[in-house]
Amino acid sequence: MKAIVLGATGFIGSHVARALLNEGFSVRVLRRAIGPSKALEGLPVEEKIGDLNDLASLRRAFRGCEALFHVAGYYPVYSFGQARQKAVALQQMNNVLKAAEETPTLKKIVYTSSMSTIGQAKRGLADEETPYDVDRFKGLYYQIKYEMEIRAIEAAAEGLPLVIVNPTGVFGDYDVKPTSGSLFVAIAKGRLPFIFFPTRRAVDGRRGPRV
Numbered sequence: 001m002k003a004i005v006l007g008a009t010g011f012i013g014s015h016v017a018r019a020l021l022n023e024g025f026s027v028r029v030l031r032r033a034i035g036p037s038k039a040l041e042g043l044p045v046e047e048k049i050g051d052l053n054d055l056a057s058l059r060r061a062f063r064g065c066e067a068l069f070h071v072a073g074y075y076p077v078y079s080f081g082q083a084r085q086k087a088v089a090l091q092q093m094n095n096v097l098k099a100a101e102e103t104p105t106l107k108k109i110v111y112t113s114s115m116s117t118i119g120q121a122k123r124g125l126a127d128e129e130t131p132y133d134v135d136r137f138k139g140l141y142y143q144i145k146y147e148m149e150i151r152a153i154e155a156a157a158e159g160l161p162l163v164i165v166n167p168t169g170v171f172g173d174y175d176v177k178p179t180s181g182s183l184f185v186a187i188a189k190g191r192l193p194f195i196f197f198p199t200r201r202a203v204d205g206r207r208g209p210r211v
Contacts, residue, residue, distance in 0.1 A: 002026040004065040006052070006096065007072030012112060012170055014039035016069050021045070030061045030072075052092035058099035066105055070096055071112040073148060076140045089144045090151060097155045100162075109162040111152045114145040118166060128166055 003020050007013035008029035020027050021043065028046040031037055037047070050057025052072060062068065074089035100106055119130040134146070149164060156162040 001066045003067040004028045005069045006030050013071035055095045062103040066107050068109045093148045093151050111164050113149045113164050113166050115168040116142045117146045117149045
């Protein structure tokens, strides 16, 4: 089976590519012409040059694939121009969904969203069923991820064979930038002398954090 991975040059995406190869998949990856590919070094993957803003490149990359793993979500790097950034993010999502809809060989689509689309539970731990509170989570990253996930949910309701996953904090090998691993780098270099870890009771709101 041939699978296409969007975002394979990133931390999570490179792990998805490795997992697919380990399961015997033939793996194709989409990357930008100027994008780094260090996370894919040594992997027997087929590379296609393209961009989420380029619908034609997505159509070409998806051709002949049976599974699509979308791990290339838009990430806002600044707080101004919010309306424009939201529009770009949603257009990218729409391009992926349209290209997928036009690819008859695709049997399954897995969209990697974010824990930021999950609301805050009144008691206990939140999960995918916990409603998102648009009035509470107002950061641009939260807004963009939520609107992209809503679009994915709509596409699934319209018949696209799509499922959504919501990873939380991710740490491990092949974090080449690094991303989440920068926390451990800061600790190792003495730039972050301590970090707060909530206890189970802290989650329930009955006890404060411990150091």
